[in-house]
Amino acid sequence: MSTSQKTPVLGLPSTSPPPILALTPKTHTTIEIRPFHIFDARPVARIANSPRIASCMRNTFPYPYTSKDANHWLLIATGSYSDPETKPTKSGKPLLLDYAIIVNGVLVGDIGLKPLWDVESDTFEIGYWLGEEFWGVGIMTAVLKEFIAWVWEQFPTVRRLEAMVFDFNEGSKKVLSRVGFVQEGVKREAVRKGDKIHDMVVFGLLRREWTTQVLRVSAEP
Numbered sequence: 001m002s003t004s005q006k007t008p009v010l011g012l013p014s015t016s017p018p019p020i021l022a023l024t025p026k027t028h029t030t031i032e033i034r035p036f037h038i039f040d041a042r043p044v045a046r047i048a049n050s051p052r053i054a055s056c057m058r059n060t061f062p063y064p065y066t067s068k069d070a071n072h073w074l075l076i077a078t079g080s081y082s083d084p085e086t087k088p089t090k091s092g093k094p095l096l097l098d099y100a101i102i103v104n105g106v107l108v109g110d111i112g113l114k115p116l117w118d119v120e121s122d123t124f125e126i127g128y129w130l131g132e133e134f135w136g137v138g139i140m141t142a143v144l145k146e147f148i149a150w151v152w153e154q155f156p157t158v159r160r161l162e163a164m165v166f167d168f169n170e171g172s173k174k175v176l177s178r179v180g181f182v183q184e185g186v187k188r189e190a191v192r193k194g195d196k197i198h199d200m201v202v203f204g205l206l207r208r209e210w211t212t213q214v215l216r217v218s219a220e221p
Contacts, residue, residue, distance in 0.1 A: 020099065021150055025142045032102040033111065033147060036077040040100060043107040045070040047131035055193065056169045057129060077112075101130065101143055108134045111147055122159040124151065135171065144179045149214075152207055159207050166191055167199040180213050181205045 019032035036044075045067045054063035062069050077098040098112035109130035116123040126148075130140050151158065163181060165172045173183070181203040190200040 016102075019102070021146050023142060023146050025138065029104050030102075031139065031142060033099045033143060033150075034102060035096050036074055036098060036100050036110075038071075038074050038078060040107055041067055041070040041074055044073065044110075047108060048129070050132050052132050053129050056166055056172065059193075061129070077110075099147075101128075101139070103134065103139060108139065111143060113151065122157060124155070124158055124161050126151075126161050126163050140175050141178050144175065148179060148205070148210065152210060161205045163203045165201045165203065166193070167201055173201065173203075176203045179205075180210060182209075 016037055017035040019034040021033040023031050025031065045065055048061075048070070049063070049065040051063050054061055054065070077096070079096050097114070098110060100107050101109040101111055109128065111126070111128040114125040114127065115121070116125060126144075128140060128144070148161065151161065161181075162184075163172075163176055165176070167186070177183070182205065184202045184204045187200040187202060189197050191198040
C-alpha cells in the first residue's frame with residue numbers, strides 16, 4: 001500500500017483493517033473499534049498532541065506528541081513488537097491488545113489492554129484516551145460497554161478488569177462508573193506528574209458482576 005492511498009484530511013489509509021466492533025449509538029453515525037495501521041501515524045500524532053490528554057496519562061505518553069512518537073507507538077500497537085507471552089484468545093492465538101477508535105471514519109482515540117502476570121494473571125488493565133474535541137458526548141461510554149463485552153468473549157480465562165485513574169480525572173471516573181466499574185481504593189500519593197503529587201484511584205470490574213448486569217438489563221420490560 002502506498003502513501004497515495006491516504007485520505008487528504010487525516011492521513012487514514014483508504015483500506016483500513018476491518019473493525020473488531022461496530023456500533024451506532026444515537027448521537028453518532030458510526031463508531032468502530034479496529035486494529036491500528038501503520039498509516040495511522042499522522043492522525044494519531046495530531047489528535048494525541050494535547051497537554052490535557054497527556055496530563056491524565058502515564059509519562060510514557062509524551063507531550064508534545066510528535067510523528068516520531070506516533071510511529072514508535074504504532075510499531076507496538078500493530079504487533080511489530082510482539083510479546084510471546086501475550087494471553088491467547090479462545091481461538092488459542094495471540095491477539096492485538098491496542099485498538100483505534102474511529103468515529104464517522106475519523107480516528108479519535110485509543111483503547112487497549114495490558115495483561116497482568118503471576119498471581120494476577122486473570123486480570124487485564126484497561127486504558128484509553130480520546131481526542132479532547134470529542135470529550136463529553138458519550139463516545140467513550142459507548143465504546144467501553146461494547147469493548148468490555150468483547151473482552152469477556154475473546155478471553156475466557158480473564159475474570160477481572162481494572163483501571164487506574166489519577167485523582168483529578170473526574171470525567172474518566174464517571175465513565176468507568178457508568179459501565180459498571182467499582183471504585184475499590186486509593187493508592188495515596190502514588191503519582192508524580194511533573195512537580196505535583198496525586199493519588200491513584202483503583203477501579204475494578206469482575207466478569208460475574210458484568211454477567212449479572214447483563215442478565216438484569218435483559219430481564220427488564
